[in-house]
Amino acid sequence: MKPRHKRLALILAGLAALGLAAALILQAFQKNLVFFFTPTQILAGEAPHNRSFRMGGMVVKNSLVRQADGVTMSFMVTDTAQSLRVSYHGMLPDLFKEGKGVVAQGRLDQNNLFVADEVLAKHDENYMPPEAAYALKKANEAKQTGASAKQINYPTKSAE
Amino acid sequence: MIPELGNVALMLAFALAIIQGVLPIAGSFNGNRRWMALARPAAAGQFFFVSLAFGVLVYSFIANDFSVAYVEANSNSMLPLYYRIAGTWGGHEGSLLLWVEMLTVWMFAVAMLSRQLPRETVARVLGIMGLIGVGLMAFMLFTSNPFDRLLPGAADGRDLNPLLQDFGMIIHPPLLYMGYVGFSVAFAFALAALMGGQLDAAWARWSRPWTLMAWMFLTLGIFVGSFWAYYELGWGGWWFWDAVENASFMPWLVGTALIHSLAVTEKRGSFKNWTVLLAIIAFSLSLLGTFLVRSGVLTSVHAFATDPRRGLFILILLAIVIGGALTLYAWRAPQVGLGGRFNLISRESLLLVNNVLLLVCAATVLLGTLYPLFLDALGVGKISVGPPYFEAVFVPLMVPVLFLMAPGLFMRWKESSIRQIAQRLKWVALASVLTGLTAALAMSTSVMVALGLILALWILLATATHLAQRLGHYAAGTPIGKRLSSLTLSYWGMLVAHLGIGIFVVGVTLVKGLETSNDVSMRLGDTTSIGGYEVRMTDLQQVKGPNYVAAQGTFVVTRGTQIIAILKPEKRVFTVQQMPMTDAAIDRGFTRDLYISLGDAISDSAWAVRVQCKPFVSWIWSGSIIIALGGLLAASDRRYRLALKKNRQNVPTSVDVNSFIVAE
Numbered sequence: 001m002k003p004r005h006k007r008l009a010l011i012l013a014g015l016a017a018l019g020l021a022a023a024l025i026l027q028a029f030q031k032n033l034v035f036f037f038t039p040t041q042i043l044a045g046e047a048p049h050n051r052s053f054r055m056g057g058m059v060v061k062n063s064l065v066r067q068a069d070g071v072t073m074s075f076m077v078t079d080t081a082q083s084l085r086v087s088y089h090g091m092l093p094d095l096f097k098e099g100k101g102v103v104a105q106g107r108l109d110q111n112n113l114f115v116a117d118e119v120l121a122k123h124d125e126n127y128m129p130p131e132a133a134y135a136l137k138k139a140n141e142a143k144q145t146g147a148s149a150k151q152i153n154y155p156t157k158s159a160e
Numbered sequence: 161m162i163p164e165l166g167n168v169a170l171m172l173a174f175a176l177a178i179i180q181g182v183l184p185i186a187g188s189f190n191g192n193r194r195w196m197a198l199a200r201p202a203a204a205g206q207f208f209f210v211s212l213a214f215g216v217l218v219y220s221f222i223a224n225d226f227s228v229a230y231v232e233a234n235s236n237s238m239l240p241l242y243y244r245i246a247g248t249w250g251g252h253e254g255s256l257l258l259w260v261e262m263l264t265v266w267m268f269a270v271a272m273l274s275r276q277l278p279r280e281t282v283a284r285v286l287g288i289m290g291l292i293g294v295g296l297m298a299f300m301l302f303t304s305n306p307f308d309r310l311l312p313g314a315a316d317g318r319d320l321n322p323l324l325q326d327f328g329m330i331i332h333p334p335l336l337y338m339g340y341v342g343f344s345v346a347f348a349f350a351l352a353a354l355m356g357g358q359l360d361a362a363w364a365r366w367s368r369p370w371t372l373m374a375w376m377f378l379t380l381g382i383f384v385g386s387f388w389a390y391y392e393l394g395w396g397g398w399w400f401w402d403a404v405e406n407a408s409f410m411p412w413l414v415g416t417a418l419i420h421s422l423a424v425t426e427k428r429g430s431f432k433n434w435t436v437l438l439a440i441i442a443f444s445l446s447l448l449g450t451f452l453v454r455s456g457v458l459t460s461v462h463a464f465a466t467d468p469r470r471g472l473f474i475l476i477l478l479a480i481v482i483g484g485a486l487t488l489y490a491w492r493a494p495q496v497g498l499g500g501r502f503n504l505i506s507r508e509s510l511l512l513v514n515n516v517l518l519l520v521c522a523a524t525v526l527l528g529t530l531y532p533l534f535l536d537a538l539g540v541g542k543i544s545v546g547p548p549y550f551e552a553v554f555v556p557l558m559v560p561v562l563f564l565m566a567p568g569l570f571m572r573w574k575e576s577s578i579r580q581i582a583q584r585l586k587w588v589a590l591a592s593v594l595t596g597l598t599a600a601l602a603m604s605t606s607v608m609v610a611l612g613l614i615l616a617l618w619i620l621l622a623t624a625t626h627l628a629q630r631l632g633h634y635a636a637g638t639p640i641g642k643r644l645s646s647l648t649l650s651y652w653g654m655l656v657a658h659l660g661i662g663i664f665v666v667g668v669t670l671v672k673g674l675e676t677s678n679d680v681s682m683r684l685g686d687t688t689s690i691g692g693y694e695v696r697m698t699d700l701q702q703v704k705g706p707n708y709v710a711a712q713g714t715f716v717v718t719r720g721t722q723i724i725a726i727l728k729p730e731k732r733v734f735t736v737q738q739m740p741m742t743d744a745a746i747d748r749g750f751t752r753d754l755y756i757s758l759g760d761a762i763s764d765s766a767w768a769v770r771v772q773c774k775p776f777v778s779w780i781w782s783g784s785i786i787i788a789l790g791g792l793l794a795a796s797d798r799r800y801r802l803a804l805k806k807n808r809q810n811v812p813t814s815v816d817v818n819s820f821i822v823a824e
Contacts, residue, residue, distance in 0.1 A: 017513070017517060018516075020556075021523070025524055027552070029549065032546065070681025071762075090770075091759040095739070095740070
């Protein structure tokens with residue numbers, strides 16, 4: 001093999017590796033990017049039904065209900081404009097509290113019940129998850145402009 | 161008064177850093193030896209003053225000086241002494257001081273152990289490290305001074321975050337920072353080579369032990385962090401692809417590429433350009449990682465807005481360091497040259513492929529980590545990139561890297577043949593595929609588990625075969641002890657690190673593939689089962705710690721009639737911050753960990769309990785330690801010390817840098 005051919009082969013191999021990585025990334029992004037929706041957005045039908053996403057807001061006080069098995073729980077999450085019931089099987093994080101911010105990841109079922117497979121509430125007790133804060137802010141803005149939530153044009157992304 | 165002493169010491173160190181960053185480098189270009197000679201004493205002085213400042217901050221924590229704002233925010237008089245000391249690096253300001261302290265430690269070590277280097281190189285290396293110090297200390301003095309006073313002083317502190325009150329907090333940050341900052345030595349060596357326009361095998365031999373040591377510290381640091389998260393967070397995960405973890409993993413990936421590339425540059429004189437570029441990227445990612453974790457940008461990009469000076473400063477600093485280094489690279493790299501030629505089928509080619517794959521891995525992690533931040537900063541919306549993305553991208557890229565580790569060992573430098581390699585590895589291939597498949601079938605698991613096991617066995621067996629062949633080269637009758645001891649530490653280091661990778665892969669594969677978890681509600685006397693064990697709740701009590709109260713459950717684990725372990729997980733509430741925390745109880749074993757955590761009280765007598773069985777998780781930890789040990793062995797190779805000794809005896813009186821470095 002001539003040196004020029006060798007270099008060409010190496011460059012091609014490098015490009016192939018990069019191409020493979022790019023393809024993997026694109027595919028993984030397509031499948032696994034998790035989008036965030038506020039309760040208002042979800043009830044307006046903007047959230048997908050067939051794919052996992054994140055939602056967040058404040059846990060409504062006195063809304064935590066424990067099922068008979070003791071380890072399945074459900075609670076309401078609100079962005080102050082709308083609220084949505086979330087159910088979760090497993091152990092809630094240490095910092096989960098009624099009246100505090102929460103972010104949950106999971107799927108929406110047919111009856112607008114959000115079935116979470118992960119509940120996040122991190123850091124110290126005064127900390128508000130950035131996504132939950134975002135949901136409250138959005139709802140607040142919507143109230144102030146006096147428009148109904150459904151007409152607001154949120155920065156949405158199509159899920160697929 | 162004492163905190164002010166720390167402040168003054170920091171300012172003096174800052175002034176020394178400016179001198180060290182300017183005069184020696186200038187001197188190396190205009191031949192002014194006095195200016196160049198300033199580098200070593202300035203580095204020693206910086207080490208002294210930064211250590212003094214660091215000591216003062218530690219003292220303020222020990223003495224409970226709550227008139228220092230940083231101490232007030234991160235400590236409390238009820239905190240045990242060792243956590244008060246660890247509290248020194250519990251927040252943003254103190255971590256920066258720790259970072260700079262580590263920088264001066266490395267700087268001082270370079271100053272002491274560089275007698276054999278040409279004067280110009282020492283001046284440039286220490287000068288560049290001085291400039292890094294200038295940037296970091298300016299950041300500290302102008303935006304995040306740990307010695308800022310709180311007037312009037314507080315009666316007591318707000319306490320260290322309970323999650324950080326653990327032995328891990330004492331060793332994890334120093335180890336990690338030793339690693340991060342250690343790459344600054346490789347970075348400084350690379351820039352010095354670019355400035356001189358010369359780079360050769362001797363250069364690679366100087367920077368190799370430093371890079372290996374930094375890489376070893378980083379490996380240990382990441383390991384301790386992961387180990388800590390595993391038992392401390394209470395839910396049994398050991399890697400979350402969290403941005404904070406990724407920040408330390410990216411420099412590790414690039415650092416791994418770098419130590420291999422340095423090997424090629426030293427042995428064969430190839431990859432010169434590439435090595436320099438990797439050194440620049442490794443340190444840039446370390447710097448980025450430090451700021452990602454400590455700036456608050458991960459909590460929210462808007463954390464920057466609460467103190468815009470900090471954000472701006474960080475961006476400018478990153479732009480100067482990374483931009484400056486890359487500009488120098490673009491300008492001078494052609495002079496450094498590519499180095500020796502090699503055949504397409506050769507060890508060089510394989511290492512290059514591995515290098516590229518590792519770099520691509522680091523790039524995909526970087527993309528997944530920063531993409532959500534960019535979108536958020538641009539106000540386009542909120543997304544998150546979770547473990548599924550990283551696993552989907554990372555695993556397929558790692559498979560060829562792991563696969564190539566075996567033929568890479570057997571390939572000869574410069575030119576080799578595939579047939580020869582196939583000949584040597586065919587039994588290894590057969591054995592690993594058969595054993596891997598049998599084991600996977602016996603445990604009736606997924607294809608991924610089988611693949612992971614096969615790859616791990618492939619690496620382990622190939623590495624062992626290589627050692628056996630190497631030992632077989634000696635004349636018949638040579639005692640085994642002599643054969644073993646005649647191998648270099650460098651070679652042992654490589655073997656050990658590769659074996660560590662194999663062990664690590666076994667652990668990851670089996671934990672991922674076979675772990676089981678069970679969330680149940682339990683009353684006293686209730687029994688649940690996991691992984692063939694019976695777990696029975698026998699007691700529940702209230703216990704009191706130094707700064708918390710806790711509910712403590714007692715669980716008896718049995719298999720058949722035999723008692724395996726008695727585990728006592730706790731649910732703690734820390735009194736100062738009123739923060740609850742899960743303290744899991746773990747029965748560690750060679751082939752499995754049993755992991756019990758206590759959830760919430762469901763009623764007066766019933767508690768939510770999570771029991772987990774994690775097969776082979778300890779292999780992840782032992783694998784990581786063995787990998788780090790490999791780095792240590794390789795860094796202790798005799799030839800690095802020999803070079804030091806030999807040159808001490810005849811220090812060149814006047815060295816022209818161009819004649820010192822052998823032209824390629």
